[in-house]
Amino acid sequence: MARAVHARDLAQALEAAGAPQPATVGLILTNDAELAELNERAMGRSGPTDVLSFPLLPAGAFPPHPGQHRRRRPDAGTDAQPFALPPAQRLHLGEIIVSVERAVGQADEGRGGQTGDVRWSAADELRLLVTHGALHLCGWDHAEPEEEAAMRALERDLLGWSNRPEAPLTDPRRLAVIP
Numbered sequence: 001m002a003r004a005v006h007a008r009d010l011a012q013a014l015e016a017a018g019a020p021q022p023a024t025v026g027l028i029l030t031n032d033a034e035l036a037e038l039n040e041r042a043m044g045r046s047g048p049t050d051v052l053s054f055p056l057l058p059a060g061a062f063p064p065h066p067g068q069h070r071r072r073r074p075d076a077g078t079d080a081q082p083f084a085l086p087p088a089q090r091l092h093l094g095e096i097i098v099s100v101e102r103a104v105g106q107a108d109e110g111r112g113g114q115t116g117d118v119r120w121s122a123a124d125e126l127r128l129l130v131t132h133g134a135l136h137l138c139g140w141d142h143a144e145p146e147e148e149a150a151m152r153a154l155e156r157d158l159l160g161w162s163n164r165p166e167a168p169l170t171d172p173r174r175l176a177v178i179p
Contacts (some may be wrong), residue, residue: 002123003056005127006027006116006126006127006130009127009130009131009134009158009159010027010096010130010131010134012027012131012158013130013131013134013135013158014134014137014138016063016070016154017064017065017135017137017140018048019062019137020091020093020140020142022090022162023090023091023092023161024090024091024092024093025093025096025097025134025137026092026094026096027095027096027098027130027133027160028095028096028097028098029098029100030097030098030099030100030101031099031100031101032048032099032101033048033050033168034097034099034139035050035051035052035097035102036048036049036092037049038052038097041178042054042061043059044049048099048101048102049095049098049102050098050099050102050103050106050129050134051098051106051129051132051136052096052133053094053095053096053097053133053134053136053137054137055093055094055136055137055139056092056093056094056097057091057093057139058139059138059141060106060138060139061139062138062139065140065147065150065154066142066146066147066150067146067147067148067149067151068147070140072163074130076081091139093137094137094150095139096120096130096134097133098126098129098130098131098133099104100122100126102127103122103129104122104125106125106126107120107121107122107124110142117178127159128151128155128159128164131155131158131159132151132155135151135154137154140154144150
């Protein structure tokens with residue numbers, strides 16, 4: 001069941017971001033130790049993180065999105081070029097690596113939802129991290145406030161959580177807002 005949920009979340013995020021169809025994405029669910037090592041090697045930051053994405057295409061290969069216009073990415077072209085693949089070929093977009101350990105911890109500690117102000121299940125936190133990673137593969141970022149707000153709004157919309165800001169669960173027994 002979880003595999004199907006993650007596949008659906010990935011497909012929805014890739015479609016919303018304008019990724020080519022059909023495409024493949026590697027999704028690796030691991031632990032804090034592996035994410036800490038990757039975070040140090042790839043990002044130059046010590047300690048674990050919840051999700052890392054390793055895109056194989058430059059951000060400019062995808063359609064522009066809200067907030068992106070405020071800054072010029074070095075890899076961005078003037079317009080996204082259409083993807084042309086041979087028949088029956090899938091384009092591999094990159095890898096998403098998620099720390100399940102961190103997702104569980106963030107949910108348990110009430111630091112979920114990227115902004116850290118809600119508590120929800122570890123399964124919901126994991127869904128958010130997979131969606132977040134997929135958007136990163138497609139050129140989305142959150143370095144600028146406007147783009148971050150657009151990315152967070154799209155994540156909530158894609159996951160069906162947009163009816164409540166930062167709150168994915170409608171059952172009040174499963175949700176507690178951290179004061």
